[in-house]
Amino acid sequence: MSLELWWLGQSGFRLRADGSETTVFCDPFLSVHPGRTWAAPLDAGALADEADLILVSHEHVDHFDRPTLQRAAELGARFTLVLPRPLVDDALKLGFPRERVIGAQPDETLKFGDITVHPVAACHGVNVADAYNFGQQLSNGMVRYLGYVVEIGGVRVYHAGDCIPYAGQVDRLKALRPNVALLPINGRDFFRETEDNIVGNMDEREAARLAHDIGADVLVPMHWELLPQNRGYPGDLLAYATQHFPGLTVLVMGRGARVNVLRS
Numbered sequence: 001m002s003l004e005l006w007w008l009g010q011s012g013f014r015l016r017a018d019g020s021e022t023t024v025f026c027d028p029f030l031s032v033h034p035g036r037t038w039a040a041p042l043d044a045g046a047l048a049d050e051a052d053l054i055l056v057s058h059e060h061v062d063h064f065d066r067p068t069l070q071r072a073a074e075l076g077a078r079f080t081l082v083l084p085r086p087l088v089d090d091a092l093k094l095g096f097p098r099e100r101v102i103g104a105q106p107d108e109t110l111k112f113g114d115i116t117v118h119p120v121a122a123c124h125g126v127n128v129a130d131a132y133n134f135g136q137q138l139s140n141g142m143v144r145y146l147g148y149v150v151e152i153g154g155v156r157v158y159h160a161g162d163c164i165p166y167a168g169q170v171d172r173l174k175a176l177r178p179n180v181a182l183l184p185i186n187g188r189d190f191f192r193e194t195e196d197n198i199v200g201n202m203d204e205r206e207a208a209r210l211a212h213d214i215g216a217d218v219l220v221p222m223h224w225e226l227l228p229q230n231r232g233y234p235g236d237l238l239a240y241a242t243q244h245f246p247g248l249t250v251l252v253m254g255r256g257a258r259v260n261v262l263r264s
Contacts (some may be wrong), residue, residue, distance in 0.1 A: 001016045001155070001260050002073075002260050002261070003015065003152065003154060003157065003260065004016040004017065004206070004258060004259070004260050004261075005259050005260075005261060006041075006257075006258045007222070007254075007255075007257055007258075008025075008028055008030065008040055008042070008256070008257065009029060009036070009038065009041075009042060009225075009255070009256070010027070010029045010062045010222065010223055011027040011062070011063060011159070011161065011174070011182070011222045011223045012025070012026065012027050012029050012040075013025070013026045013027070013159065014028075014050070015117050015150060015152055016153075016252075017153020017155055018153050019053075019114075019153045020152050021114060022052045022112060022114060022115045022152070023050050023053070023055060023177070024051075024052065024053045024054075024115060024150055025053070025055070025079075025153060026046060026054075026055045026057075026148065026150075026159040026182070027057055027062075027063040027159070027161065028040075028054065028063075029054070029061070029062045029063065029065045029068075029120065029226075030047065030065055030068045031065050031067045031124050033059075033062075033226070035227045035229065036226055036227070036253050037225065037226055037228055038226070038254070038256075041256035044069075044072045044075065045071075045075055046069045046072035046074040047068065047069075047072045047077065047079075048073075048075040048076060048077035048078075050111075051077065051078075051079035051246070052079055052080070052113075053080050053115060054069070054081050055083075055117065055148050055150070055159065056081065056083035056087070056091075057083075057122060057146050057147060057148070057159070057161025057162065058124060058146065058161055058162060058244065059087055059144075060126075060133075060162065062227070063161065063162065064083065065092075069081070069091075069094050069096075070094040073096050075169045078155045080100045080101075080102060080112060081096055081100060081101050081102070082104050082110065082117065082148075083101075083102075083103070083146075084103065084104060084133070084139075084141050084142070084143060085103030085104060085105055085143075086103075086138070086139035086142050086144050087103075087144075088101055088103040091161070094146050095251075099222055099255065104146060104148075106119050106145055106146070107119070107141055114152075114153075115150065115151065115152055115177075115195050116143070116150075116179070117148050117149070117151075118148065118151075119148055120147045120148065120158075120169075120173065120178050121134050121146065121147075121169075121172075121204070122141050122145040122161045122162060123163055123166040123169075124144055124145040124161070124164070124199055124201075125199040126199070126201065127140065127191045128194075128197050131199040132164055144161065144186065145163070147159055148161040149173070149176045149178050151199060155179050155180065156176065156177055156180070157178060157181075157182065158180070158181045158182065158216065159165060159182045160181070160184060160202075162184060162201050162223070163183075163184065163201060163202065164188070164206070164209055165202055165206050166203050169203055170213045171190060173210075174213070174215055177215065178214060178215075179217050180213040180218045180219075180220065181210070181216035181218070181220070182222050183202060183207040183209075183211060183219060183221060183222065184202060184221075184222055184223035185204045185207045185221040185222070185224050185233070185234065185237055186201050186203075186223050186224050186230055186232035187200055187201065187202070187203030187204070188200020188201065188203070189198070190214055192229075192230060196229065198229075198230055201223060204232060204233065204234070204237035205240050207219065207221060207237060208237060208240050208241040208244065208245055208250075209244075209245075212241075212244075212245040212247075212248050216248070216263055217249060218248075218249045218250075218251055219241070219248055219249070219250050220250075220251045220252075220253060221234050221237055221250070225255075232251040234250075237250060238250055257262075
């Protein structure tokens with residue numbers, strides 16, 4: 001089995017696999033933004049042309065890129081948009097027909113042709129004042145932040161969205177048997193939280209431990225380089241994983257890189 005990963009920057013990926021007719025995008029952040037260190041390798045037009053399925057993890061602009069999605073809708077995009085159920089009304093305002101907007105919640109498995117998507121809860125927040133939890137207090141009891149395990153072409157990919165470790169996470173993910181883990185490594189700290197209202201993520205040690213504990217073969221760090229005020233350090237991840245989890249493969253992708261991950 002071969003899975004092609006295309007890193008679009010931040011937490012954005014395109015997933016394609018041998019034997020699958022479906023092209024999946026996770027958290028594509030393509031808009032021009034003053035804080036970006038590099039431009040996205042594709043635009044709303046390409047997204048409209050290529051995407052069959054787009055998975056959005058939560059409402060922050062670097063994950064739910066409303067301007068790009070709205071422009072794609074105007075260009076006649078055919079894709080189905082999946083996002084946390086509390087955000088469905090926001091998505092409908094962008095011009096998508098109701099039948100192509102799916103509100104997801106944990107443990108409600110979704111099927112799209114030859115693709116299976118397992119939504120899983122993520123521990124995050126809209127603002128520091130309401131973090132770190134599942135956002136249920138903001139959403140009438142519904143989970144507001146998600147990750148997804150995507151079964152595509154015989155490979156299972158866990159895209160964590162924005163998340164820190166939480167009780168029960170490992171057991172839930174182990175049951176889904178992901179081969180590839182796409183995990184943030186920018187961490188969290190007092191100064192970013194108090195000065196910039198930045199809700200953080202797992203750091204490099206937590207990402208390595210989580211990937212190991214859920215049985216992933218490959219860890220791909222994300223959310224570490226595009227916005228310099230909120231970065232992580234993949235060199236530290238490599239050093240930590242090499243020392244503590246030598247059986248774990250860490251794949252650090254370059255800007256806009258495409259790689260094939262093979263699975264026998």
